[in-house]
Amino acid sequence: MIEIKDLAKAFALSKNNKLSDTEKQDVRYSKDAFHSVRNVSFHCGEGEVLGLLGPNGAGKTTTLRMLSTALKPDAGSVLLNGVDVLKQPVKARQQIGFLSADTGLYGKLSAFENIAYFGRLHGMSEKALKQRIDELFSLLNMHDFANRRADNMSTGMKQKTAIARAVVHSPKVVILDEPTTGLDIMTVQTVLDFIKGLKAAGTPVIFSTHHLDEVASLCDRVVVIDKGVSAFSGDITQFKTLSDNGDLREAFLSVLNGTQQLQQQGAA
Amino acid sequence: MWQVYFKELTELMRDKKTLIFVILLPIFIFPVIFGVMGLVLSSTTNKAMQEQHRYVIVNATQAPQFAEALFYHKNFKQLTTEKTSQADLIAAIRNDEFDVAIVIPADFNTKRANVEQAQWQIIYNQSSQFDFMYRYFSEIVADFNEQLQRETLTQLNVDPAKLTAIIKPVDVQKVDTAAKRENIGEKFGAIIAYILIPLCLLGASYPAIDMGAGEKERGTLETLLICPISRVSIVLGKFLTVLTTGLVGALITVGSFGIWGAIIGSFAGMAVVQEAMSAIAITELVLIFSLLLPISAVFAALLLAISIYARTFKEAQNYISPLSIMIFLPLVAAMMPGVELNTKTALVPIMNVALAIKELIKGTADYMMLALIFGSTLLLAAAAIGFCVHWFQQEKVLFR
Numbered sequence: 289m290i291e292i293k294d295l296a297k298a299f300a301l302s303k304n305n306k307l308s309d310t311e312k313q314d315v316r317y318s319k320d321a322f323h324s325v326r327n328v329s330f331h332c333g334e335g336e337v338l339g340l341l342g343p344n345g346a347g348k349t350t351t352l353r354m355l356s357t358a359l360k361p362d363a364g365s366v367l368l369n370g371v372d373v374l375k376q377p378v379k380a381r382q383q384i385g386f387l388s389a390d391t392g393l394y395g396k397l398s399a400f401e402n403i404a405y406f407g408r409l410h411g412m413s414e415k416a417l418k419q420r421i422d423e424l425f426s427l428l429n430m431h432d433f434a435n436r437r438a439d440n441m442s443t444g445m446k447q448k449t450a451i452a453r454a455v456v457h458s459p460k461v462v463i464l465d466e467p468t469t470g471l472d473i474m475t476v477q478t479v480l481d482f483i484k485g486l487k488a489a490g491t492p493v494i495f496s497t498h499h500l501d502e503v504a505s506l507c508d509r510v511v512v513i514d515k516g517v518s519a520f521s522g523d524i525t526q527f528k529t530l531s532d533n534g535d536l537r538e539a540f541l542s543v544l545n546g547t548q549q550l551q552q553q554g555a556a
Numbered sequence: 557m558w559q560v561y562f563k564e565l566t567e568l569m570r571d572k573k574t575l576i577f578v579i580l581l582p583i584f585i586f587p588v589i590f591g592v593m594g595l596v597l598s599s600t601t602n603k604a605m606q607e608q609h610r611y612v613i614v615n616a617t618q619a620p621q622f623a624e625a626l627f628y629h630k631n632f633k634q635l636t637t638e639k640t641s642q643a644d645l646i647a648a649i650r651n652d653e654f655d656v657a658i659v660i661p662a663d664f665n666t667k668r669a670n671v672e673q674a675q676w677q678i679i680y681n682q683s684s685q686f687d688f689m690y691r692y693f694s695e696i697v698a699d700f701n702e703q704l705q706r707e708t709l710t711q712l713n714v715d716p717a718k719l720t721a722i723i724k725p726v727d728v729q730k731v732d733t734a735a736k737r738e739n740i741g742e743k744f745g746a747i748i749a750y751i752l753i754p755l756c757l758l759g760a761s762y763p764a765i766d767m768g769a770g771e772k773e774r775g776t777l778e779t780l781l782i783c784p785i786s787r788v789s790i791v792l793g794k795f796l797t798v799l800t801t802g803l804v805g806a807l808i809t810v811g812s813f814g815i816w817g818a819i820i821g822s823f824a825g826m827a828v829v830q831e832a833m834s835a836i837a838i839t840e841l842v843l844i845f846s847l848l849l850p851i852s853a854v855f856a857a858l859l860l861a862i863s864i865y866a867r868t869f870k871e872a873q874n875y876i877s878p879l880s881i882m883i884f885l886p887l888v889a890a891m892m893p894g895v896e897l898n899t900k901t902a903l904v905p906i907m908n909v910a911l912a913i914k915e916l917i918k919g920t921a922d923y924m925m926l927a928l929i930f931g932s933t934l935l936l937a938a939a940a941i942g943f944c945v946h947w948f949q950q951e952k953v954l955f956r
Contacts, residue, residue: 300952356782359951381784390775396570397563408559409783437570453779 290338290355290461290492295328295364296516297350316516324350326516328364332492332509337483339507339524340496341540347516348496349389352465355494356386368461382410385459389466391446395439399430399449402438403456410457417456424452427485428478444475451479455486462486464495468502480506500536512543519543560785560793568763568801578759578801582809588816605631609680609689610654612637614645618664622700626658631692645679656680656689671708741918746891748917749910752806752844756852757883759805760798760859761876767794768863769872777954791860791948795941798856806848810841840916843926847916850933851909855883857940861947867956886910902928905936 298321307317316323325347332338342348353359355366357377366373366380373380393402400421407417425431428448438446447467455462464483468476483506486493497503503510503524510527512520520527520543531538568574610633616623626632635654639645645657659677661667667674678693705723714722771777780790859876866872886907889895897911908929915921947953 353778353955356778358778358781359955378784378786381782384782386779386782388775388778390778392775392777392779394563394567394776395774396567401566405559405563406779406783409780409785411784 289334289367289369290332290494291365291367292331292351292355293329293365295325295351295354295366296323296362297325297354297359298323298362314515323516325354325361325513328511328513328516328518330509330511330518330521332494334492335487335490336508337487337493337495337506338509338511339503340494340511340513341498341500341503342496342513343544346513348513349465351513352386352463352494352496356384356463357381358386382457383460385455385457385462387450387454387462387464387467389469391443391450393438393441393446393449393453396437398435398437399441399445399452400434402449403453406453407456412457420456420458421452424456427482428452444471447471447475448478451482460491462491462493462495464493466496466498468497468499476502500540504536512540514544519546557785557789557793557796560790561796564763564767564794564797565800568766568797571766573762574766574801577762578805579808582755582759582805583812604688607631607688608633609656610635611656611658612639612645612654613658613660614640615660615662615664618660618662619700621703622660622696625696625700626693629692629696631689642677642679649679649681656693658693668704668708738918738920741914741916741920745914745917746910749913750887750891752809752848752913753851753887753906753910754880754883755809756802756806756848757855757859757880760802760852760856761880763801764798764856764859764863765866765869765872765876767797768860769866769869770863772864772866772954773868781954787949788945791945792941795853795856795860795944798860799853802852802856803845803848806852807845810844840919843916843921844913847909847912847926847930847933850930850937851906853937854905854933854940857937857944861940861944864944864948865953865956890914897922897925899925899928903932905933909933 298318300321301317303320311317316326328347328351330338340348340351350359354361355368355373357373357380360374368380368383371380371383394405397405403421403424404417407420412420425434428451430445430448430452433441433445436445438449441449447470451464451467454464467479467483471479480502483493483495487506495506507524509523510520511518520530527539528534528536529539530542568578608631611626612635613623613626614637627634637645637648637654637657639648639657640659642659645659648654649657657677657679659679661674661676664674664676676697678690680689682690702723706719709719709722710716771780781787858879862875862879863872866875883906886904887910889904890901890907890910895901895907895911897908897915901911902908902925912921912926912929915925
């Protein structure tokens with residue numbers, strides 16, 4: 289279970305930084321800070337897949353970084369299966385499987401070595417690690433390039449390796465930041481099947497994406513973040529009702545338009 | 557921490573750039589450079605020493621003993637000329653007719669008889685890098701002068717037994733208290749420190765950049781940060797890897813420097829190189845290594861802190877370049893004449909280690925002073941590591 293409440297994060301701006309006209313009108317900019325996430329709340333239960341949507345620069349990655357303990361929130365709380373990430377970050381990290389937007393592999397290490405390294409950092413024994421890696425190689429069709437160095441892998445191979453690395457320690461919560469971006473159709477299908485497998489195993493999964501067809505086929509819940517706030521948070525059925533014909537694209541755009549109107553009213 | 561350390565080492569060992577900078581460069585390039593320099597220097601010197609200089613003497617009949625001494629010297633070859641004026645002689649030398657002209661005044665013997673000083677001239681091109689010709693000439697003139705002095709004094713009825721004391725009233729006998737090793741150490745000690753200390757930095761630079769800015773650029777840092785290990789362990793793992801490469805680079809350099817020095821010395825007859833190498837005992841090498849350890853730790857921590865701050869590999873390289881230049885200031889200061897190791901210089905970072913290495917090679921090291929340097933550098937290293945750990949926990953640094 290993932291529970292996020294009133295999450296906020298600002299980044300200090302350089303003293304010499306001059307705001308552009310567009311930035312001056314953006315509610316996220318103050319004189320000395322950029323409020324990347326202002327107020328984000330949502331929850332994701334066991335066996336649920338939550339799709340995190342939002343335009344580029346909306347605050348999705350910052351939100352996911354706070355969830356994963358890479359960044360400390362300025363305000364709000366994040367509970368992962370009852371563990372407060374602010375108070376017990378190390379315990380929270382044991383439960384998280386995180387795939388960042390960058391594939392982020394060590395080029396001189398093979399697929400096996402990349403995954404094993406992170407398994408060891410999670411305190412796995414060599415025997416359990418070998419078994420688990422073998423299992424993941426089968427699930428993600430990775431046996432063919434198990435010993436290939438990351439520098440010599442294709443984008444799809446790298447992404448599969450990165451996903452296997454993120455879940456090698458069998459995390460109780462999985463966070464995936466744009467896991468299918470830039471992949472071919474076959475690899476996308478493998479990744480989506482893998483996420484379905486996690487869901488079937490009762491693991492809550494949060495994944496950010498720009499592909500609404502993936503949201504339609506996978507997600508139980510949807511959160512739309514726009515200008516640092518959770519503009520929509522609810523189940524997929526509620527989300528579909530935001531459009532006349534249940535079209536996700538229209539629903540998404542209606543949420544964004546609603547945020548814009550609110551902002552304009554606020555400015556007026 | 558050890559997981560991070562061994563993983564980083566594995567990656568570095570597979571990286572061609574690391575192998576080149578840390579292992580191949582110290583093994584081959586530096587000794588080759590020194591070897592080539594030594595061979596060129598040695599061959600040029602030998603050539604200059606064996607060169608035969610073509611000479612002419614104007615008014616040779618005025619000083620037949622001198623002319624004879626010059627004639628039988630293996631480095632001089634006599635030619636004859638009709639030219640007597642200075643301008644003609646200079647023009648002849650420029651036209652490569654001969655190399656040197658010695659002009660003895662036509663009234664030399666008259667002046668001698670009147671016990672007057674005579675002015676001789678030696679005309680030659682002094683632009684040669686190794687001016688052995690003038691040295692040989694001066695030696696012959698000195699002998700000739702003494703011979704004339706003896707003849708004159710004998711004519712003046714001076715007691716022959718007292719001639720030596722009159723000609724050379726003061727004879728200085730040099731008693732050198734410095735052992736041969738001390739002399740060699742004084743000459744080579746500072747140079748060895750000048751090579752070793754920057755190599756500790758050079759060897760550590762590339763791995764440090766790769767493990768900080770490189771990790772950011774590849775996008776692996778974020779994944780590492782959310783592993784259930786403390787950031788202190790991550791930093792220390794990386795720090796130890798950087799330190800290891802710096803020290804391995806320095807150790808390989810010392811080893812290869814010694815081996816290549818001995819080989820080149822024995823083949824090229826460079827006895828001074830052989831002597832320098834044989835003067836350094838294992839104990840000194842261990843102590844040098846002990847001093848390099850904390851200063852390498854300082855470098856490793858600083859390099860890693862800079863690298864973690866940088867957003868990209870290139871940015872890190874730009875930040876590290878001034879540091880590389882800055883370490884040469886105390887090294888150059890340590891090479892200055894008159895700069896000795898004392899309680900003040902023992903507290904100046906880098907300079908203290910350079911001076912201590914010099915003292916160790918000379919065999920005159922004060923162990924209390926070495927302990928002071930080791931302690932002060934260790935404290936500095938601890939502060940640098942502390943800063944690096946603190947730096948690594950700053951979001952504004954990690955997510956710039």
